[in-house]
Amino acid sequence: MHKWTSRILTTLALSVSITGTAFAEPFKIGYLLPNPVSEIGWSSELAAGGRALEEHFGDKVELQMIENLGEGPDSARVMNKMAADGVGMLILGSFAYQQEGVKLAARYPDLKVVHIGGYLQGPNFSTLTPRHYEAAYLCGMASGMATETNSLGVIAAFPLPEVLNIMNAYVLGAQRSNPDIEPVKVIWLNSWFDPANEKASTESFASQSVDVVFSLFPGTPAPVVAAEELGIYVTVTHSDNSRFAPNRHLCAGQLHFGPTLITKVQEAMDGAFQENDIFAGVQDGTIEAAGLGGPLTQAQKDEILAVQEEMRAGTFNPFTGPIAAMDGAEMIAAGAALDDGAIKGMNFLVQGINTNLPK
Amino acid sequence: MSVIVFVLSGAFAMCVPFALAALGELVAEKSGVLNLSVEGMMALSAVMGFMVVAGTGSHVLGLGAGMIAGAGLSVIFAALVLLFRANQVAAGLAVGILGMGLSNLLGRSYEGSSVTALAKIRVPVLSEIPVIGPILFVQDIVVYLTVVLVIVIAWFLYHTKPGLRLRVIGENPETAYALGMHPVAVRLACVAFGGMMAGLAGAYASTILTPVWAQNMIAGRGWVAVALVVFGTWRPIRIALGAYLFGAVGLASLSLQSLGVGVPSQVMSASPYLLTIIVLVVISANSLRIRLNAPMALGQNFSPHG
Numbered sequence: 001m002h003k004w005t006s007r008i009l010t011t012l013a014l015s016v017s018i019t020g021t022a023f024a025e026p027f028k029i030g031y032l033l034p035n036p037v038s039e040i041g042w043s044s045e046l047a048a049g050g051r052a053l054e055e056h057f058g059d060k061v062e063l064q065m066i067e068n069l070g071e072g073p074d075s076a077r078v079m080n081k082m083a084a085d086g087v088g089m090l091i092l093g094s095f096a097y098q099q100e101g102v103k104l105a106a107r108y109p110d111l112k113v114v115h116i117g118g119y120l121q122g123p124n125f126s127t128l129t130p131r132h133y134e135a136a137y138l139c140g141m142a143s144g145m146a147t148e149t150n151s152l153g154v155i156a157a158f159p160l161p162e163v164l165n166i167m168n169a170y171v172l173g174a175q176r177s178n179p180d181i182e183p184v185k186v187i188w189l190n191s192w193f194d195p196a197n198e199k200a201s202t203e204s205f206a207s208q209s210v211d212v213v214f215s216l217f218p219g220t221p222a223p224v225v226a227a228e229e230l231g232i233y234v235t236v237t238h239s240d241n242s243r244f245a246p247n248r249h250l251c252a253g254q255l256h257f258g259p260t261l262i263t264k265v266q267e268a269m270d271g272a273f274q275e276n277d278i279f280a281g282v283q284d285g286t287i288e289a290a291g292l293g294g295p296l297t298q299a300q301k302d303e304i305l306a307v308q309e310e311m312r313a314g315t316f317n318p319f320t321g322p323i324a325a326m327d328g329a330e331m332i333a334a335g336a337a338l339d340d341g342a343i344k345g346m347n348f349l350v351q352g353i354n355t356n357l358p359k
Numbered sequence: 360m361s362v363i364v365f366v367l368s369g370a371f372a373m374c375v376p377f378a379l380a381a382l383g384e385l386v387a388e389k390s391g392v393l394n395l396s397v398e399g400m401m402a403l404s405a406v407m408g409f410m411v412v413a414g415t416g417s418h419v420l421g422l423g424a425g426m427i428a429g430a431g432l433s434v435i436f437a438a439l440v441l442l443f444r445a446n447q448v449a450a451g452l453a454v455g456i457l458g459m460g461l462s463n464l465l466g467r468s469y470e471g472s473s474v475t476a477l478a479k480i481r482v483p484v485l486s487e488i489p490v491i492g493p494i495l496f497v498q499d500i501v502v503y504l505t506v507v508l509v510i511v512i513a514w515f516l517y518h519t520k521p522g523l524r525l526r527v528i529g530e531n532p533e534t535a536y537a538l539g540m541h542p543v544a545v546r547l548a549c550v551a552f553g554g555m556m557a558g559l560a561g562a563y564a565s566t567i568l569t570p571v572w573a574q575n576m577i578a579g580r581g582w583v584a585v586a587l588v589v590f591g592t593w594r595p596i597r598i599a600l601g602a603y604l605f606g607a608v609g610l611a612s613l614s615l616q617s618l619g620v621g622v623p624s625q626v627m628s629a630s631p632y633l634l635t636i637i638v639l640v641v642i643s644a645n646s647l648r649i650r651l652n653a654p655m656a657l658g659q660n661f662s663p664h665g
Contacts, residue, residue, distance in 0.1 A: 036463075036574055038471025068463075068574070153617060185617040188624035195569040195576050197613065200369065204614045207365035220573040225473045244473055354619035 026062040027089070027269050029053070030082035032075060033067040034094035040221060040239035043067060045255040046093040046116065052258025053265055061265060071096035083108050089268050091261065092116065101125065112268040114261065119344075121277060128260055131281030132162070132237055133169035133343065134311050135253025136216075137318040138289035138304050139235040140173025142251040143212040144181055145300045146233050147174075153185040153205035155223055156216040157192050159357055163216060165346040166237065169318045170214055171353055177303075185210060186355035193219035202226040202234075212250060224249070233294045240291035247294075251304075254290035279340050282311040319343060324351040362618065366610045368494040371502045372568055373606030374599075376401070376560040378505050380584035381591070381598045382512050383556025387433075388588060389516060390549035391529040391542075391656040395451030396436050398581025399458025400554050401561030404428040406466040408562025409572045412474045422501070422562045429558020430551050432458050437550040441543050444660040455581075462574075469572040476570045501563050505599075508556075513595040525549065529654035532661035542661050557581065590639035593652040597642065605635045 031050050035043040050065050064082065069075050075097050079090060083104045089112045092101045098118035105113040105124035113125045120127065143152050152174055156163050171184050185208065187201040198215070199222040205213050212233040215223040221244045227234035228245035235251040242249040260280050267273045280286035289308055292301050310316035321332035325348045332338060338346075349357060380397050387394045404425035412421035432454060439450040480503075482496035516522040525545055528535045532542040565576060583605065591598035612627035643649055 036467060036470040040471055044471070183619070185619065187613050187616045188628070190625055190628040193573070193575065194578060195571055195573055196373065196564070196578070197609070199569045200373065200610055201613050201617070203369060204365060204610065204617055207361050208614070208617055210617075220569070220571050220576070221471060221473060222569050222571045225476075225571055229476055355616070356619075356621055356623060 026060055027057070027265065028062045028085075028087040029064065029089045029091060029265065030079070030087040031063055031065040031091045032069050032078065032093055032097060033065065034069060034071060034096070036068040039243070040241055041218070042238050043093065045238055046091075046257055049257025049261050050091075052256075053261055056258070056262050057265065060269070069094075076100045079104055083111050086110070088112065089114065089265060098127075112264075112273045114264050116257070121275070123275065124273065126264060126274065126276050126278065128257075128264075128278045128280060129162075129344070130255055130257075130286050131279060132253055132287065133165045133318060134281045134308075135287045135289050136166045136214075136237065137169040137173035138308055139214065139251035139253060140170035140175075141177040141304050141307065142173075142289070142292060142294075142296060142300075143170070143214065143233070143235055144174035144176065144178030145296060146250050146294050147178065147181070147212045149209045149211045150178065150180050150182050151185070151208070151210045152181065152212050152214065153187070153201075153208075153210040154214045154216055155187050155189065155198060155201045155205075155218075157189050157219075159188065161344060161346045164349060164357075165319075165343050166216055167353065168346065168348075168350045170216075170235075171350055172318055172323070175352055181352065183352050183354035186353060188355070191219075192217075195220045195222040198222040199226045202232075203230065206230045206232050242291040242293065249291050250294040250296070251289055252291045254288050256286055256288070259285040279344070282308055283314055325349065326351055326353060326357075362614050364490060364493050366607055366614055368497065369610045370603055370607035371498050373610060374602040375501055375505050376564045376568065376580050377584050377587060377605055378509065378599050378602035379560035379563070380557045380581060381587040381602060382508060382595060383553035383560070384585055384588050385591075385593060385595060385598060386512065386516075386525075386556075387546075387549045387553035388657055389529045389593065389654055390525050390546045391532060391654050391659065391661070392437075392440060392546050392550050393447045393451065393658040394433065394436055394550055394553055395448060395585065396432065396453075396455035396458060397553075397557050397584050398577060398579065399455030399462075400429040400432045400557035401458075401564065401577045401581045401584075402462035402575070403432055403458040403465075404558035404561035405565035405577055406462045406469070406572065408558075409469060409474065409565045410465065412566045412570075413469065413472065413572075416475070418477045418566055421566045422559055425562025425566075426555045426558040429554040429556070429561060431554070433550050433554025433557070434547075436554075437547050440660060441546055441550075444662060447658050447660065459575075462577075466572055466574060470574060471572070473571045474566055477567045499567055501559075501567060509595055509599040516595065526654070529656055532656055532659075536661070536663055543663065546661075557584075560584070587635075587639075590636060590643070592639075592643040592649050593654065597639065601635055601639050604638060605631045608634045 033043040037044045037047045092115045098115045098120050101113045101115050102120050102122040116128045118127050174181050202223045215236045224234050224241045224244040228248045233250040237253045240252045240254050317337040319338035321336045322334040323332040325331045407428040408421040408425035411424040436454040439445040440447050479499050486492040486496035528542045528545050587601045591601045609631040612630045
């Protein structure tokens with residue numbers, strides 16, 4: 001009998017201690033990604049951000065990551081389910097998730113939402129946009145240095161403000177390192193995902209004596225693979241693509257979502273979540289020029305990295321005047337610099353780009 | 360000049376997936392079976408081909424795996440419509456969705472990876488001819504194979520006895536059966552051939568045209584192939600020309616954009632679809648000829664037991 005009593009007592013004590021640990025239950029985070037995760041690209045950089053959270057917080061967070069989530073009712077269903085299950089935070093990795101995210105953040109007071117790449121604002125809702133254009137400026141410098149024909153080509157999806165500011169920064173960077181650069185050529189794919197035309201555009205540029213191609217928001221590594229094959233240099237956004245073009249990779253804007261996400265999760269765990277519109281760049285450790293290769297000499301790489309350090313120190317803004325638009329009209333006066341709002345809403349292309357913007 | 364050479368030579372590779380898949384669909388439709396699962400067959404065979412090339416490094420094995428995958432999926436479709444006499448449109452769509460799903464599932468771990476491309480063949484002497492040489496005689500092996508297949512299929516359908524039987528079955532299977540032919544067996548063979556061609560097209564797209572795996576990389580090309588059969592009024596040469604035109608206009612619109620020609624890019628992106636439809640509609644404006652070429656029994660199931 002004594003034996004049994006002591007057993008029951010131990011069990012009771014154990015169960016008490018188990019309920020005791022319930023106070024330190026991990027902070028639950030739902031993390032939604034639009035595409036399948038591969039080794040490079042938007043979704044995989046987001047996934048890397050998730051891994052950074054797990055490394056930083058360890059057992060204190062529980063990450064539920066769902067990749068390849070359709071952008072329609074599928075995502076709304078998953079988000080609603082997660083919110084109802086009581087996750088503390090939703091991190092949303094696609095533009096299309098933002099409407100539903102704002103709604104849920106308003107409906108559940110205990111739910112914090114961090115949306116990446118959107119523009120909406122709301123209670124319990126923060127948005128994070130990387131300053132892709134900063135790395136694009138640095139890669140533009142690299143392109144200006146590497147080109148022998150002085151002819152550069154950009155493959156882009158749609159003429160959205162974000163795409164325009166990236167393209168402008170790229171061209172300004174190229175013009176800085178190479179004043180003889182010809183008007184930069186552009187192919188608009190009018191699609192987020194079109195591997196065959198991504199490759200064909202690269203070939204088309206090569207046939208027109210372009211020797212550096214910039215793949216702006218690539219759907220696949222197709223342009224990078226094609227550039228290696230064609231023997232022209234390539235720069236790209238989102239990820240270092242060196243593995244696809246070991247000889248021809250010139251520069252990439254490498255994203256790091258970890259630092260900002262760690263800050264946001266910490267805020268939410270401390271009950272001090274801030275509803276802000278984060279525009280994170282080199283200074284925040286969110287983006288950097290990576291995979292600098294090709295024909296760049298050490299001196300040239302140092303020159304590029306020195307500009308990156310100016311960005312990190314906050315002393316250099318690529319959109320500092322004088323800057324003229326395609327038709328020659330002055331857009332930014334000498335000495336003036338665009339503020340973040342104007343950069344995010346950019347609706348013009350700088351002089352030295354040869355394309356048509358839809359009116 | 361270099362732009363024209365680029366467009367006219369590049370269009371061959373661009374049109375191969377359309378041409379192969381459309382020709383396969385043509386043979387199936389000529390026997391009276393409308394197989395709408397082309398997109399799914401291409402997607403499944405694209406991933407199978409990619410996996411085999413990634414594993415073995417052999418494009419021949421990859422294309423072969425694609426053909427087997429395409430044929431396999433088409434046999435499932437054939438079983439539904441020929442054996443169980445399911446509605447052809449519904450069964451085609453269902454099998455197509457199955458193919459897309461399987462493709463996404465199998466390709467998960469390959470997402471974003473690449474395989475080595477297949478080198479182009481420079482035909483000795485002929486490729487040295489100015490302009491014509493680089494356009495016609497610097498292509499990969501599948502392009503040449505496609506040209507041969509177009510000619511063989513056109514010859515087979517219209518100049519051989521089995522081709523005539525095939526067409527009769529597509530026009531009136533009851534009469535064909537009464538004359539001692541085997542509509543179900545012939546249709547099975549035609550559907551499987553169509554699947555094989557779609558498989559070759561899909562594997563070509565993922566391992567040679569763009570040797571990169573990404574989910575949904577077939578991106579609607581199967582549907583374009585189905586449309587080409589109709590707009591090409593069920594004539595193999597016209598279908599092949601339509602596919603080539605589609606590829607050429609697509610490349611031309613990219614090249615013109617990069618030259619900075621003052622046309623909105625949206626118009627350029629839509630141009631392959633618009634121009635191909637316009638040209639094929641104009642050359643097949645004669646409605647009598649359309650009625651002559653369209654298989655009468657297309658989409659109708661046949662039962663030998665009445």
